Amino acid sequence: MRKLFVYSLVTLIAAGGVLQSCKLKKAGHIAVDDDAAKQVYVAPGHYDEYYNFVSGGFSGQVSVYGIPSGRLLKVIPVFSQNGENGYGYDENTKPMLNTSFGFVPWDDSHHTQLSETDAMYDGRWLFINANNTPRIARIDLKNFQTAEIIELPNTAGNHASPFITCNTEYIVAGSRFSVPTDYQNGDVPIKDYKKDFHGTISYIKVDKKTGGLSLDFQLALPPYNYDLSHSGKNASADWSFFTCYNTEEAHTLLEVNASQHDKDYILAINWKKAAEHAAKGDFDWKPCKYAHNVMNEATEQATSEILNKVKVIDTKKYNDFLYLIPCPKSPHGVDVDPTGEYIVGNGKLSANLPVFSFSKIEKAIKNHKFAGKVDGINVIKYEDALHGEVQSPGLGSLHTEFDADGNAYTSFFISSEIVKWSLKDCKIEDRIPTYYSVGHLSVLGADTKKPYGKYMIAYNKITKDCFLPTGPELCQAAQLYDISGNKMKLLLEFPLVGEPHYASAIAADMLKPNMQYFTRLADNHNPYKISTAQQARMERHGNRVDVYMAAIRSRLVPDNIEGIKLGDEVYFHVTNIEQEWDIPHGFAVKGNNNAEILVMPGETRTLKWIPNRVGILPYYCTDFCSALHQEMQGYARVSPKGSNTPLKF
Ligand code: K7E
Ligand code: RUQ
Ligand code: CUA
Structure with a gap:
């Protein structure tokens, strides 16, 4: 999402008085229940119920949060x-x-x-x-x-x-x-x-x-622009669905030129059939x-x-495996419900929210009942594919998620809210504001055939007024809602790393990371591994210097190295010879244009260093590992090119 676009929409909406401000919330205008805190409080020493993996957007990473506490556990x-x-x-x-x-x-x-x-x-x-x-x-x-x-x-x-x-x-x-x-x-x-x-x-x-x-x-x-996709399940398991916008095929001024058609498309692909073509040599x-x-x-x-x-x-x-379904207007997300029967197309510029029926789509295909062809692809009639429309649910629908009880939850970016509605009759059941401008939302487990339900999380683009200000550049944030009852209930908001888009949560007891997977030295087949401090050494091959280093509380071995010359490439191969799973060591050298390395027990990591000045350059462990962590240090002596300082370690 472009920030300028976002802000202009917000200004627009705020001027219309649709958005409430977080200040109002602090004045009690949005109710956060007294026991909201109890529902999200995970006491020290206790674990969260879910791992939540959140995309980092422009950070390029994934961050892991505990739910319901919203605590950041790790950035991967x-x-x-x-x-x-x-x-x-x-x-x-x-x-x-x-x-x-x-x-x-x-x-x-x-x-x-x-x-x-x-x-x-x-x-x-x-x-x-x-x-x-x-x-x-x-x-x-x-x-x-x-x-x-x-x-x-x-x-x-x-x-x-x-x-x-x-x-x-x-x-x-x-x-x-x-x-x-x-x-x-x-x-x-x-x-x-x-x-x-x-x-x-x-x-x-x-x-x-x-x-x-x-x-x-x-x-x-x-x-076209293929924006988002979702795979079917159960009866629709062989299918994947894509939204297409810019079916106008514009290449400039898309905000106008790609918004001409009243309907764009959902592209339905039978991937099993496509794979058969691939296997047959087509x-x-x-x-x-x-x-x-x-x-x-x-x-x-x-x-x-x-x-x-x-x-x-x-x-x-070869086009006997793909079909276009008209979908109003510039659709963003397409989402298949847990039964695999309902397919929701989220038209960003559409007044109503269309819900398509997989069995109706199948029927139209079986009966060869098409509205015609576009770009050689059969187009199914809108009415023939439609299960129903949610009438005027909100403005700017982006994404829809589902619980296990036949309810759908749609995020509306422009009206900044989440709307709950029923898949069966497309009737609106509840709505709740987000602070502000929600993009994706996730109902925990919604892309399985049996969602966890219980919690829903909104991933918001704008957090103006929500937290202590940090200059003009503010964080993005998540809001956690309880959806176990008929009415959605806001519990918590917490800042995120980068710009979140989608996220996936899994019950904590499904994962067993940590100590059972730590590397045993015996299983480490890195060619630069050493197993004991006695094996630590330094080797020269032309202008390449290899330092085989051991790290163990509380020494780096070797801790004095000489004989490096300008023009050399130095490789520090650091093996952490600890055999206790939670004791990492770090390693960094003064003036190196690479970062540090972090070496977990049993692992070997290599840091490259091209020294560019003569002198004594210290190195040290960067991870506070014991009471004598500050003693985990060493000196590298760098001599001028052509000097005859011998290798010494
Ligand atoms: Cu809607 Cu990239 Cu999934 Cu973000 S996209 S919000
Ligand atoms: S040392 S525990 Cu730099 Cu004061 Cu960190
Ligand atoms: Cu090893 Cu600090």
Whole structure:
């Protein structure tokens, strides 16, 4: 969301008097129940009931919060370098940020998805997209670390991503920006948009055992903006649904030109049939370039590979598996309810909220009853697909979530509220304001076939007046609501890291991280590992100096090194030889242009240092690890180029 756009809308709405101010709340204008505090208070030493994984938006990371307390437990670095633990700075994890464009140290992440078995969370992996340089990451939930990142070719604006099918067979990803594909000459006039630009949807296979990602095939599509997606479940399990806006195919002044059509579309794709086409050979191998990066747990080193071709199915030739459903107007989210029957299209500029019926869509397809074709794709009649419309629910609908009892909850950005309505009859049941301008919301567990319900969280873009001011740049925030009763009830608001989009919560007892997964030295197959302080040493190979270092309370071994010269590249391979799971050591050198490293017990991490001045440069442990932490230090002597100071350690 562009901030300017946001603020102008807020000014507009505030002028209309629709928004209340947080100040009013403090004056008692919105009721926060007396026992709200009791409901969210998790006493010291007690654990939260849910882990909530929140996308970091322009921070590129994922942050983990406990629910209901709203306590920040951890930031998991994914697409951006993270000085706090050396991610993307140490030699081990740097390859994770490789792309076909080279090393890209930042991205914009929007949507989290938990792996599922039979449309229920299985607690194995978390997936998240990078919007800017199109990538998908897999985070391993046994150690809360980024395990794999795959780039997507032929794609720009990887926003409709990463939505998973209900047995995690595929991750589905659609391009927000249409562009010339990688196999075209991309140097074309932008005004030739309609002729030369394409949308792309990717199907990424997930290995059942390891979670390993591989790009199976892509669909070449008309140049719409594919904004968001959701997979079906139960009867609709073989389908994925995408919203398309800019079906006007505009390439400039989109705020006007892409808002012409009264209805855009939801694109329904039978992914099983598409996969059958791919398996039958109904595709062309197309040249392209994309990176695939994997963290190897045994060696604690990431490897990065650039791949150069992909299967592309031309949907002008093969289109018996995709259908367009008209949807008013510039839809953003598309959301499938827990039964798989209802599909909600959230038209940002639409007065009413349409709810489509999967069984009706199926019937229209079976009877070959279509309104015609657009760009070669069959269009189902709006009325033939429609279950019902929620009449005038609010302004600017973005996303809808569901509880286990047949209720839906829709976020309205412009009117800054969440509206609860009934799936059966599309009747509004309750509404509650958000402070302010909610984007995504999540009902815990809503993308499974049996949502947890109980809590709903709003992810708000604007927090003016809500917290102590921090200058003109304010945080984004979440608000937690109790939805166990008929009326929604606000319990808590808490600030977030980066701009949150989607989030996924899982019951805490589904995950068992921590000590049972800490690395035993014996399982560490890093080539630079040492197992005892006696093995610590220093080696020179040309202008490369390798320092094999041990860290243990409360020493760094070796702690005096000499013989380094200007022009050398120094690699500190630090092994934490502690065997107690919660004692990390850090390591940093004065003046190094890489960050520190954080080394967990049993691990080896490598920090590269190119000294650029002569002198004594101290190094030390950066993580307060014992009463003698301040004694965990050392000196490196750097001599001029060509000097004959011998190696000494
Ligand atoms: Cu609505 Cu990127 Cu999911 Cu944000 S998107 S709000
Ligand atoms: S030392 S416990 Cu820098 Cu005072 Cu931290
Ligand atoms: Cu080791 Cu501080």
